[in-house]
Structures are given as structure tokens and as C-alpha cells.
Amino acid sequence: MNLMLSAAATDSAIEIGNDVHWIGAFDPDLRAFDLILRTANGTTYNAYVVRGSEGVAVIDTVKEAFAGQFFSRFESVADYEEIRYIVLNHLEPDHSGALPELMRRAPQARLVISTRAPMMLKGLLKGSSNEDDQHSGSRVLDYLAVGGGDRISLGKRSLSFLHTPFLHWPDTQCTWVEDEGILFSGDVFGCHFCDTRLFNDAVGDFRFSFESYYGSIMRPFREHMRDALDQIEPLPFKVIAPAHGPILRHTPRHYVRRYREMCGSTLTNEAAATRTLLVFYLSAYGNTRRMAESIAAGAEEVDDVRVSLYDIEGGDILPFVDLIEEADGLVFGSPTINGDAVKPVWDLLSSLTRVNVRGKLAAAFGSYGWSGEAMPLIEDRLRGLKLRVPVKGLRVKLIPTEDELEVCRRFGRDLALHLTGRQEKKPVIDLAELS
């Protein structure tokens, strides 16, 4: 069966509840989303229209290139003059792309955004170049900013809002249609999976995509996710209508439960009371390895600190992401090769964008021959990732001597003491300056 052909043939709205329709777009050819997420069979941009006794509300739009599908589907169930509200659950361009044109077609409509959205609205619309768009852009700034618990009315039916910021943009919110039990959850519970059968009980198996979307997009914000789930779980929802992928009408609570599991603690750390310090390194000739071992040994001397030492040469770095998320301190060691740190270290540091590492303690070290760029470059990256780098990094020229290994041991001890808040006043000797 060619699922995409059937989609192309019918650009009409799909009913998802009583007077509630999906008017989104299918994008079956997309293979990489936002540069970071690979998709197996594309994605959908989900937009919806909710009818009340006094007009309709549109919830989200689609990516600009797919506006044709969106407008056709809208026109199959409503007229532009009927639109009272255009609700954007967040302003990301894949959901706001058709907004300027929709505002032009429905000049009476009021834009409804979260209280965190106005600061970004102007920035998103300033790209409009022709006069009409400029005009709609300035109109768009006449918005209604809503917070948690606020309500807008369509006569007998009303829409209310959940304040769920940072999932995954600062301005994200969810929209709740109580009488139908439909939660329009934005990107939460979404995934990149394109199947025109649209509902979770009708489409192919999309679990891999649901999980990887959480892992790449939502995971860095898991504290915010827990707050959002606290608000979502008590709702008597029958349908969850996310902004991408299948609409969850069959056992939607399973997906909420899965999110709760995924945003819980990833590990069972037997020594939960201790602080954890992870030391990652690579070493071609054993010099950085000797430094790593001495650093780990020094950290081990401090009570209540559990130290783990990992050689990341050639291995898969993904398993470390869970460990990193749970750890209190991270230390990275690399020799300098051709004026840089080596690739597995950069790969591991790149993977840190998948988790929230802000504020964790971090440090860098490594052996070098003459220029020694690796350590300062790693340190810069750690600071860029908003890690805390309280102890200056450590470099040893070529093979570490016993004295230099002793400095490494003190460096490790110093880091561990910082983790426990018991740091000593005396700073570690700066080997880079001695050599």
C-alpha cells in the first residue's frame, strides 16, 4: 500500500473528535529534522481546528513549504471569517511557518501565545520581506498572552492552557479542550513519523521514533518535563494530539507513563549518597592515561566521592550519556594531536547537548609535545556548555615524571573536594607554566 499516494489524493481535514479536525501536513521525504534528528519516513506537522458555538480556533500551523496542504484542509471544514483565535503552542518555524499568511486571510483572528512567547515573536516574523507580510507581521504583534489556567471561549466550548515551558522551546504550552478530553500537547509526546493513517492504533510501529524524539529533543529538559507531567497526569484526557507524528487516541495514558519513566532517574546508583566523578580519556602512548590514573587515584582519596575511569578510544560513546546525566563531576583528558584534542573527546562533548549538564563540575587535562592546545580547547568547550570549571586544567609535557604524577593526584583530589564543597585553599601547581 502506498500511504503517501493516498495522502496526496485527499487534502481534506481528518476528524479527531466532535467538531475537532486535524488540518496538518505530511512531509514523507524529510530524512533529517533540525539537522540533528534522523527520520526513517519523514514527519507530520500537526495543526488542528476546534469548532465552538461562536467560531473556530486554529491550533498551530505548519512549516511554510507545506502551507498548501494546511490551507486546503482548513478550507474543507471552516471559513477564514470564522476564526476567532489562532493558538500557537510554541513559535518554532515548523509550526508557525504558515502564520503570516493565515493572519492575512483571517485579519479578525486573535493570536494566542504563551506568556513567554512575545520576546521571540518579533524575531521570528522579521524575515517577512514583502509588504503584505510586513503588514501581517505588525498585526501579529497584537496578541493575547496566556498563562497556566487561562481560558478562551468559543461560546459553549472553551480552551484552557497549561504552563509547560522549555518543552523544548522557552515558550511551550499545552492547550486543553475539556469537553472533548483532547490535549494539544505541542511537541511533547510527538515524534517524527509520517503515516497517513494518522492515529496511533492505525499507523505502523513508531515506538523507536517516539523514544528517540524524547531522547534528542525533550531529554535535556527533564526537570521541566516532570513539572509538565504533574499537570498532565491528573487530566481526564481521551486523546493526546501532539504537534508531530501519530495522534494518540488508543491508550494515551501509556505514552504519558512512558514519559514519566524516561524522565525519571536513568540509573540505580547503589551508592546514592556519594558524589560521582567520571574521568574520560584517550592516550596513544600512555602519557595521558598515566595522568588519568593518578587523577582518579587522587579523587578516590576523598570520602563520599565515587570515581569511575573510562578509556573512550574506539568505543561507542552513547552508553556514557546516561552516566554523564547522573554524574556530579566530569573530567576529560586528551593528548594534543595536530594542534587539537582527538575526535572521540569532541564526539563525547557533542553528546552532552542531549542532557542537562549545566552547573556540573568539569575539568580538562592531557599530555602534549610542544604546543598543548587540547586541554585549553576542551576547557573552553566545557565553559561553553555551561559546566562549572573551578580548577585550572592540567598539562604535562610528554611522559609524566613521578613529581608530575603527584601533581595529577593532587589535581584529582582538589576536584573531588570541590564536589563535596570541602576544597582546600592551596591551588594546584600549574604544570603548564613550569614546563
Ligand SMILES: Cc1cc2nc3c(=O)[nH]c(=O)nc-3n(C[C@H](O)[C@H](O)[C@H](O)COP(=O)(O)O)c2cc1C
Ligand atoms: C601525530 C601526532 C601529532 C602530534 N601533534 C602535536 C601537536 O600539534 N602539539 C603538541 O603539543 N603535541 C603533539 N603531539 C605530541 C603528543 O601530544 C605527545 O606525544 C603526547 O605525550 C601524547 O600523549 P599520549 O601518550 O597520551 O597519547 C603529536 C603527536 C603525534 C603522534
